[in-house]
Amino acid sequence: MKSPTHRQSAAATQLLTPFRCHSLQRRTLFLRLGAACLSFFLAAGAASPAAITVAAAADLKFALQDMAAQYEKQTGNTVSVTYGSSGNFYAQIQNGAPFDLFFSADLDYPRQFEAAGLAESGTLYQYGVGRLVLWVPANSPVDVARRGWDALRDPAIRKIAIANPTHAPYGRAAVAALKSAGIYDQITAKLVYGENISQAAQFVESGNADAGLLALALALSPHMQQAGKFWSVPAAAHPPLQQAAIMLKSSPNKKAARAFLEFVKSPAGRAILEKHGFSSLAPAAPPAKTP
Amino acid sequence: MNLQALLLSLRLAAVVSVLLLGISLPLAAWLVFGRWRGRFLLEALVALPLVLPPTVLGFYLLVLMGPRTPFGRLCQALFGHGLAFTFEGLVVGSLLYSLPFAVQPLVSAFRGVDRALLDASFVLGASRLRTFRRVILPLSFSGLVTALVLSFAHTLGEFGVVLMVGGNLPGITRTVSIAIYDSAQALDYAAANRLALLLLLLSFTALSVVYAVNRRVWSPWSPR
Missing domain, CATH: 3.40.190.10 (Periplasmic binding protein-like II)
Known part of the structure; x- marks a missing residue:
C-alpha cells in the first residue's frame, strides 16, 4: 500500500496534468509561431531586390x-x-x-x-x-540679383542663415565666401546657424531669417524657386x-x-x-x- | 569647458522656472478647484509636451514666430525683431515645453489637500484667495519645490526645440545641450564629455532634491 504522501503527490500530479498539458501545448504553439516569424523575416531578408x-x-x-x-x-x-x-x-x-x-x-x-x-x-x-547662392524670400525688398554681396549690408537684412561651419561644408564655404568678399566682420552679428544646409534654408524659407547662403541644389528645387530669388555666389569666392x-x-x-x-x-x-x-x-x- | 553655454542654460532655466511657477499656480488651482466640466481638456492640453516630440513644438514655433503669422507680426511690432534666434524665443519655447513639469506636481499637491480643511477655512470666513494662500499653499510646499526644480532641470536639458528655433548663436541660443551636440559632431569627444558629465551631475542633484523633499528627509518629524 502506498503511503499517504505518495497518494497525495499522485493526486497532485493528476490535478496538475491538465495544466501541464495546457502549458505544453502553449509552448509548442509559441515555438511554432516563433519559427513562422523567423522564416518570414529570413525570407524577407533573402528576397532578391536589394x-x-x-x-x-x-x-x-x-x-x-x-x-x-x-x-x-x-x-x-x-x-x-x-x-x-x-x-x-x-x-x-x-x-x-x-x-x-x-x-x-x-x-x-x-x-x-x-x-x-x-x-x-x-x-x-x-x-x-556644389555652388553657393545668396537666397532671399520672394517678398524681400532687397534685390539680390543686382546688388550681390552688398545686399547683405541692407538694414532690411537682419538675420542671415548659413549652415554651421563647424561641421557642415556649406557653412565653411559660406564663411570663406563672406571673408573673401570682405564683409564677414560687418555681418557676423547677423549670422544664424542651421544644423545643416537644409535647416539654414528652412530658417529663411519660413521668414525667420531674411537671407541665407544656401546650396544652389536647394535653391533650384521647385518649392524654393517659387518661394524666393537668389544670386549665385561667384565660384571663385570660396574653395x-x-x-x-x-x-x-x-x-x-x-x-x-x-x-x-x-x-x-x-x-x-x-x-x-x-x-x-x-x-x-x-x-x-x-x-x-x-x- | 564651454562656460558661456552653461551660464546661458542656467539663466534660461532660472527665468523659465520662475515664470512657469507664476503661470502654473493659478492654472493648477483652477484645474483642481475650478467648476468648469471641460477642465480635463485643458489638463490634456497642458500634458501634451510630455508626449509630443520636441520637433512638433519646434516646427510649429518656427512657423508661428515667422513674419507670416499674426503672432509673428505682433512680436515684430512689440520687440522690433522676430522671436526666432533670440533668448526671448527660447524662453517662449521652454515655457510651453516645460509647462507640464510645473503644472502636474502642483495639481497633485493641491489634490492631496484635505477638503475638510478648506471647508473649515471657509466656515471661519476666509475668502477663496486667503484660503489658497494660508491653507492650500503651505500644505503643498513639496509640490511647489518639485514644480520649481523639475521645470528648471527639464529646461536645462532641453534640446529639440532649441535646435529648431535657436540658430546656435553663442551666448544667445547656444545652450549646453546644443554645445554638447556641436562638440560631438566635431568629434571633440573630450569637450562633449566634460559638459555632458556636468549636466548629468546637475540633473541628478536636482532630482535628488525633489525626491528628498517629497520624502521629507529634512523634516524634524516622521521621516518616511
Missing part, C-alpha cells in the same frame, strides 16, 4: 530623390536615403552606422574614411561641385565645394551599392546632377583672397 541605405549631405535632397527613383525603376532595387550634415554622418559612420554609401558635401570626409580603412578603396567618386561619394567597408549590400554608384556615374545620373546644380568639373580658379 535595399541599400545611403547617408547623404542635405544639399542632395532633391537630386538623390530623382536619382533613386530612376534607379529603382531600372533595377528594382530600393534606395533609402538619410539626409543630414556631412560632419554628423562622419561621426555616426565612425561609430558604426550601417550605411552602404556616403555622399558627402565635401572631399575631406570621404578621403578620411579611405585613409582610416573604413571605406572600400577605389570607390571614391567626385560626383560634382570649390568638391563633393564625393564613397562605399563603406561595412556595407552589407556591396553589389547593389556598387551598382547605384555606377548609375550615378552614368550619363543619366550625370544629367540629373547637372539639372540639380552640381557641375561636373571643378572650376580651375584657385580660392580667391580679398578682391
